[in-house]
Amino acid sequence: MKDTLNAGRAVIEAKGLNLTFETGDGPVHALKDVNLTIGRGEFVSFIGPSGCGKTTLLRCIAALEHPTGGTLLVNGMSPDEARMKRAYGYVFQAAGLYPWRTIAGNIKLPLEIMGFDKAEQDRRVERVLDLVELTGFGKKFPWQLSGGMQQRASIARALAFDADILLMDEPFGALDEIVRDRLNEELLKLWAATGKTIGFVTHSIPEAVYLSTKIVVMSPRPGRITDVIESPLPKERPLDIRDSRAFIEIAHRVRDGLRAGHGDEV
Amino acid sequence: MKDKALPVLAVLGIIVVIWYLAAVWMNSTWVYDQAGRAGTAPGFSEVVRATMALERPLLPAPHQVAAALWDGITGEAITSKRSLVYHGWVTMEATLAGFALGIVLGVTLAIGIVYFRVMEATVMPWAVISQTIPIVALAPMIVVLSNTLSLGEALGLENRLVSKTIISAYLSFFPVLVGMVKGLRSPDAMQLDQLATWNANGWQSFLYLRLPSSMPYFFASLKVAIAAALVGAIVGELPTGAVEGLGARMLVASQFGQPLLMWASLFAAAIVAGMLILHVGALQRGADRMMGVRP
Numbered sequence: 344m345k346d347t348l349n350a351g352r353a354v355i356e357a358k359g360l361n362l363t364f365e366t367g368d369g370p371v372h373a374l375k376d377v378n379l380t381i382g383r384g385e386f387v388s389f390i391g392p393s394g395c396g397k398t399t400l401l402r403c404i405a406a407l408e409h410p411t412g413g414t415l416l417v418n419g420m421s422p423d424e425a426r427m428k429r430a431y432g433y434v435f436q437a438a439g440l441y442p443w444r445t446i447a448g449n450i451k452l453p454l455e456i457m458g459f460d461k462a463e464q465d466r467r468v469e470r471v472l473d474l475v476e477l478t479g480f481g482k483k484f485p486w487q488l489s490g491g492m493q494q495r496a497s498i499a500r501a502l503a504f505d506a507d508i509l510l511m512d513e514p515f516g517a518l519d520e521i522v523r524d525r526l527n528e529e530l531l532k533l534w535a536a537t538g539k540t541i542g543f544v545t546h547s548i549p550e551a552v553y554l555s556t557k558i559v560v561m562s563p564r565p566g567r568i569t570d571v572i573e574s575p576l577p578k579e580r581p582l583d584i585r586d587s588r589a590f591i592e593i594a595h596r597v598r599d600g601l602r603a604g605h606g607d608e609v
Numbered sequence: 610m611k612d613k614a615l616p617v618l619a620v621l622g623i624i625v626v627i628w629y630l631a632a633v634w635m636n637s638t639w640v641y642d643q644a645g646r647a648g649t650a651p652g653f654s655e656v657v658r659a660t661m662a663l664e665r666p667l668l669p670a671p672h673q674v675a676a677a678l679w680d681g682i683t684g685e686a687i688t689s690k691r692s693l694v695y696h697g698w699v700t701m702e703a704t705l706a707g708f709a710l711g712i713v714l715g716v717t718l719a720i721g722i723v724y725f726r727v728m729e730a731t732v733m734p735w736a737v738i739s740q741t742i743p744i745v746a747l748a749p750m751i752v753v754l755s756n757t758l759s760l761g762e763a764l765g766l767e768n769r770l771v772s773k774t775i776i777s778a779y780l781s782f783f784p785v786l787v788g789m790v791k792g793l794r795s796p797d798a799m800q801l802d803q804l805a806t807w808n809a810n811g812w813q814s815f816l817y818l819r820l821p822s823s824m825p826y827f828f829a830s831l832k833v834a835i836a837a838a839l840v841g842a843i844v845g846e847l848p849t850g851a852v853e854g855l856g857a858r859m860l861v862a863s864q865f866g867q868p869l870l871m872w873a874s875l876f877a878a879a880i881v882a883g884m885l886i887l888h889v890g891a892l893q894r895g896a897d898r899m900m901g902v903r904p
Contacts, residue, residue, distance in 0.1 A: 407802055426808060433806040435799050443821050443900035452817060453807040484901040504807075 354418060354508060354540045355381040355404055361412035362399060362566075372565030373399045374410065379559065379568065383507075386534055386541045388551035389559045390597060391604065396566020397544045397559075401510050404542060405433050417508070429457065431508035432501030436516050438493035440485040440500075447472075447481030450500045457504055471499040474533055491522040495529075502537070509541045516546065524582060527553055531580055548601075552576075552593045553585060560597055562604020570600035625671050629661075632670040636660035639667065669872050677873035690853070693877045699854040701881055703770055703842040707777020708835055714778060715785025715834070716827075722786075723793040723819070724811075733790075740783050744841065748776050749848040769852070777841030781834040788830025792823025824900060828893040835885045843878060855881070 360377035363370045374396045381387050389397035402408040403415060406422035417425035425431070440449045447468045454464045472478050475495040485493055494514055501509060515523045527550060534541055545551050551558050552574070560570040575589055584590055633656075640659045644651050651659065661670040669677075681693035688695060718736065721728040752772040755761065761768035796818050804814045846856030855878045862871035 405806055407805060426806065429808075431806070433803070435803060437799060439800055439803055441818070441821065442902070443824075445901065456804075456807045456809045456813050456817065484903075486903045 352383050353380050353416075354383050354385075355379070355542070356416045357400075357403075357413065358415075359413035360400075360403070360410050360415055362396075362403065362408060362410045374403070375565035375567045377413070377566075377568055379571070381540060381542065381557070383540055384538050385556050386543065386554055387557045387559060388543045388545055388555040389561060390545055390548065390551045391561035391601065392563055393546075394563040394566070395561040395604070396563070397561050398512055399566060400561075401512055401542055401544050404508075405431060405510055429504050429506050431510050432504065432506040434494075434498055434501045434509070434511040434514045436513045438485070438490075438497040440493055440496060442485055444484075445481060446477065446483050446485065446488070446496050449485070449496060450481075450503050453500060453504055459504075467503050471502045474502060474536065475499045476529065489522075491518055491526060494518065494526065498530075498533075502533075502539075507539055509539045511541065511543045513544050513546065515550070523550070528582060530554065535578065548594050548597050549585060551597060552590055553580065553582075558593070558597055560600035560604070562601070569604045570596070572596055572600075628668075628671050632666065632668045633657055633660045635668045636663055636666045639663065665866055665868055667868075669869050673869055674872040674876060677869040678876050681870070681873045681877065693855070693858070693873060696853055696855050696858050696874070697877050697881050700839070700842050700846065700856065700878070701885075703773035703777055703845065703854070704835075704839045704881070704885065706770065706774040707779075707841055708781050708838040710774055710778035711781030711834055711838060712785055712831070714782040715830075716789050718782070719786050719789030719793060720815075722790050736783060736786055739779070744776065744780060744844050745847075747779070748844050751775050751779070752845070752848050773842050773845035773854070776845035777838045780841040781838035784830040784833040784837065785827070788826040789823055792826030793819045795822045795826065821900065824896060828889075828896060831889050831893070832886060835889050836882060839878070839882050839885065 357377050357379045360374055360379075361372075362374040363372055377396075377400060379400075389400060391397050399408055403410050404417055404422060406426045409422075415422055418428070418430050420428070420430075440446070441452065444452065450468045450471060451464045454467060459467070468481060469478075472481055475498055477492060477495055477499065480488065480492070480496075485496070488496065498509075498511075498514070515526050518526065530541075531554060543551075543554060556574050556578075558570075558572040558574065559568055560572065561567065562569045572593060574593060576584065576593070637656055637660055640651070640656050640663075644656075660666070661673065663669075666673070678693070681691070685692035685695075687698075718728070718732055722732055723729075755772040755775060756768050759768065761771040764771065800818060801814065804818060809817070842854070843856035843859075846854035847860050855874050858874040858877075859871050862868070862874060
């Protein structure tokens with residue numbers, strides 16, 4: 344099996360990563376000495392208060408920002424090369440669907456840009472709509488869907504071109520708790536079905552613990568990693584796993600990590 | 610439709626009432642003068658009746674204007690130089706030509722401004738300045754210039770049409786330019802980042818994101834531009850020797866003391882404006898439907 348052969352091989356590798364923004368008030372150290380390895384098929388959450396660089400780190404992986412120091416490899420290449428080879432799909436906090444395109448039309452957008460032929464586009468739209476449980480909604484316009492459904496459509500769009508990495512920047516941050524729980528459950532199912540490597544930025548401790556195989560705790564000024572937690576939870580995770588001892592212990596450790604990062608501040 | 614028509618009709622009714630009162634009041638001086646010269650003392654009802662039937666009133670009564678308008682539209686063959694339909698068509702032709710040229714100019718410049726920093730610094734200030742020059746001062750110069758250069762002959766068109774088109778486009782390109790610059794810049798950083806993650810090139814981000822995003826701004830600007838184009842065409846007709854077009858009709862009527870004709874031409878211009886705006890509105894609704902706008 345290809346999957347077992349590749350299992351654990353580093354997909355994302357950061358060594359001594361630094362990123363300084365020059366602003367009017369002097370340099371801002373957004374990322375300082377970040378070392379991180381993410382293996383194939385892992386579900387990695389980045390958690391921390393705002394300004395800790397979790398989104399910046401994700402954007403560096405996506406080549407939307409460029410580090411000022413250190414090395415960063417995605418699939419063994421520079422992030423720019425990896426992007427050219429469609430290494431990742433990126434899901435933003437807002438669904439960002441084009442209101443003048445149908446749901447199917449929105450999912451086809453990256454496929455059109457990348458030059459897939461028409462029949463192939465239709466096939467892929469059907470497949471990813473099934474994956475996110477939006478079968479039959481292809482002809483609807485975005486305003487006809489709820490916020491949660493729109494975000495699922497945007498995940499479908501990120502999955503349409505077979506990138507093996509899925510980068511998600513607080514994708515469910517704007518949704519209410521009930522919808523969020525459901526989407527978290529579905530995301531785990533999707534991850535199990537596709538075997539993608541997922542990088543997931545979040546503010547929520549339960550969300551991070553519930554979803555991840557690895558939790559990266561970050562702290563601000565300068566943005567840095569304070570703890571990396573390998574989750575002992577099984578791959579199969581019903582929602583009530585959140586009441587288990589193991590779950591609560593990890594959540595504790597995450598909270599301690601966040602507090603430690605803030606210690607010198609408060 | 611019904612709940613839209615009612616307020617419009619109510620306002621129209623109020624205007625007509627005020628208009629009649631004003632007509633009686635403004636024309637009565639003349640009626641009393643005439644009566645004084647003839648040595649008669651007319652009663653109030655006679656004065657009112659007289660003020661509404663003058664041949665050259667200071668302010669014609671609505672029904673007089675309506676009659677003159679009806680006569681101008683149906684009383685002559687539409688090819689006749691006395692027909693308002695003929696003159697209306699001449700004005701509309703120049704308006705549509707100027708509108709089209711204004712759209713092309715406005716959109717082209719807007720794309721240039723959005724994509725080239727140099728053009729933003731050079732073109733935009735001059736576009737703004739261009740609109741501060743009174744068009745009535747500029748129009749005669751454009752007419753003389755395009756006649757001297759025989760621009761029309763070079764294009765196989767009438768010189769008059771060409772100069773009117775230029776004046777009309779001069780007024781109508783500006784709202785399109787401003788609307789399109791705003792519209793093409795309306796996508797936010799997230800949407801542009803998103804396209805970057807798919808390695809979209811400049812042409813693709815223009816075609817897939819910037820251009821469709823600008824459409825609401827474009828159609829809003831068209832409504833202003835079509836009105837400006839009509840004003841431009843009419844102003845352009847004033848210094849052309851007053852040969853044809855609604856502007857020329859108004860000028861002739863005012864020079865030869867024919868207030869009824871002047872008012873009829875004015876209302877003909879209003880009807881042309883109404884028709885043009887209705888068509889732009891229909892165009893917008895069609896585009897909205899195509900772009901899946903929430904009804």
